[in-house]
Amino acid sequence: MNCYEVAELEESYLLGQLKGEEMNHLERHLKACLSCAKKLSGYQEVLGIMFSSLKPAVPAAHLRQAVLNQVAQVAQEPISLDSRRKPFRRVMGGIGRVLSPVAAVMVIGLTMSTLFLGWQLQEINARQAQLQEVVDLAASPVSLVWPLTEPGVPFNPGAPRARMYARPDSDLYLLTATQLKPAPQGQVYRAWYTIDKTVDYLGDLEPDQGGNAVLKVSSPDHRAANITACFITKEKAGSPIDQPSGPQFLAWNKA
Amino acid sequence: MELPAGISSINSQEQKIVEELVRRVRLGETEALGALYDRYSGRVYAFLLRAVQRELAEELLQDVFVALWQKVNLYYPERGSFNAWFFTLVRHRLYDALPKYQKHQSEDLLSVPGVVESVSEMTGDRTDLEDQVLRLFRDEELRRAVNHLPPDQRQTILMTYFGGLSHRELAEKLNLPVSTIKGRARLGLQRLRQLLPEQS
Incomplete structure (x- = not known):
């Protein structure tokens, strides 16, 4: 924008009618051109002085009330933030340019942290829900419990053992094991139960580093009260699950 | 209520009063607008009577103060x-309204008794007519300053800013480019600024 163009926009600027790019160009020019900055308001000020010096003419008295009646029904135009906050926006804009990369990194970091924390929270909630199910199942007076121990071995508190839980009013079958050693290479711990002389596969057990394992299976078979045996075998990994082939490692049998 | 005559009356005290009234108008106080009307309506009306007939001047006078009410938030001190x-x-309200209101014939533009007869006469016998227009200003200091301007600048300022003519209309009447008229207006205002005492 050159000096001539600035002069052309002078009155629009004074009236607050300039917006957007035009306003930006003009203000940029005024910052760089002292001559224009001095002249800009100077011309209008002179006209303002001349205006204030006009000999008044007396308008009809009723016009005053007519004006007040009209404005009572007319809304004021809102303050143009685009223009009025320019100085503030300029300062904040400068700070913003410096801080925006930092802010962007912070926002990304916070977003990532929030997502991570959200995921962790979900994990914790899931674990808590699982634990609650186990507690409900283990503590319920109507639950059926089958203790599994090493067959033919006298009770040893340090030996591997397991428990299977089920409730007549639930589809959930739960098997917990403790003090398990990792399954030998190429083998898995596999859990089974017997109803009416039929052996059904329950699932594979994967002990953690502490030797604990939890197996939770949802089954629509509500004949838990008819279970006559449940046991864990060591099977070859990937072997068929239709029938157990290995020896019973931990077992409970109805007396 | 009008201000006492003279440029010196537009002092800092007056400005403070006006700024306070403007602040209250921004808050939506119609009483404050009434007070501004009392201060300015006489001058606005006198100015409008330079360009249009009384009926239209009255209509525009109302329009101007309604516009002041509406646009007060666009005033940046x-x-x-x-x-x-x-x-x-x-x-600007006058210029916007002129086409709508069927701008008056030249002989009606400056029809206030005792002033001038017509714009065409103004352009023809300008010294006398400009003297009459100068009498519209109540401040002697201002009149002297305007009289110190080169004739073409004085004519341009008086006729385009206080005679109801646009730069283009005056350019057509004088058979000059618009840019020449604008240049004269700017030079004249610049010179006036130097001649007039600094306003407090």
Whole structure:
């Protein structure tokens, strides 16, 4: 924008009618051109002085009330933030340019942290829900419990053992094991139960580093009260699950 | 209520009063607008009577103060005084309205008794007519300053800013480019600024 163009926009600027790019160009020019900055308001000020010096003419008295009646029904135009906050926006804009990369990194970091924390929270909630199910199942007076121990071995508190839980009013079958050693290479711990002389596969057990394992299976078979045996075998990994082939490692049998 | 005559009356005290009234108008106080009307309506009306007939001047007078009410939030003190803003607003309302109101014939433009007969006469016998227009200003200091301007600048300022003519219309009447008229107006205002005492 050159000096001539600035002069052309002078009155629009004074009236607050300039917006957007035009306003930006003009203000940029005024910052760089002292001559224009001095002249800009100077011309209008002179006209303002001349205006204030006009000999008044007396308008009809009723016009005053007519004006007040009209404005009572007319809304004021809102303050143009685009223009009025320019100085503030300029300062904040400068700070913003410096801080925006930092802010962007912070926002990304916070977003990532929030997502991570959200995921962790979900994990914790899931674990808590699982634990609650186990507690409900283990503590319920109507639950059926089958203790599994090493067959033919006298009770040893340090030996591997397991428990299977089920409730007549639930589809959930739960098997917990403790003090398990990792399954030998190429083998898995596999859990089974017997109803009416039929052996059904329950699932594979994967002990953690502490030797604990939890197996939770949802089954629509509500004949838990008819279970006559449940046991864990060591099977070859990937072997068929239709029938157990290995020896019973931990077992409970109805007396 | 009108101000006492003289440029010196537009002092800082007056400006403070006006700024306070403007602040209250921004808050939506119609009483404050009434007070501004009392201060400015006489001058606005006198200015409008330079360009249009009484009926239209009355209509425009109302329009100007309604516009003041509506657009008061577009007045930025850091860009100029209220007088400068308001007079610019008044002139623009007049220019906007002229086509709608069927601008008067030249002989009616300056029809206030005892002033001048017509714009055509003004351009023809300008010294006498400009003297009469100068009498519209009540401040002697201002009149002297205007009289110190080169004739073409004085004519341009008086006729385009206070005679109801646009730069283009005057350019057509004088058979000159618009840019020449604008240049004369700017030079004249610049010179006046130097001649007039600094306003407090």
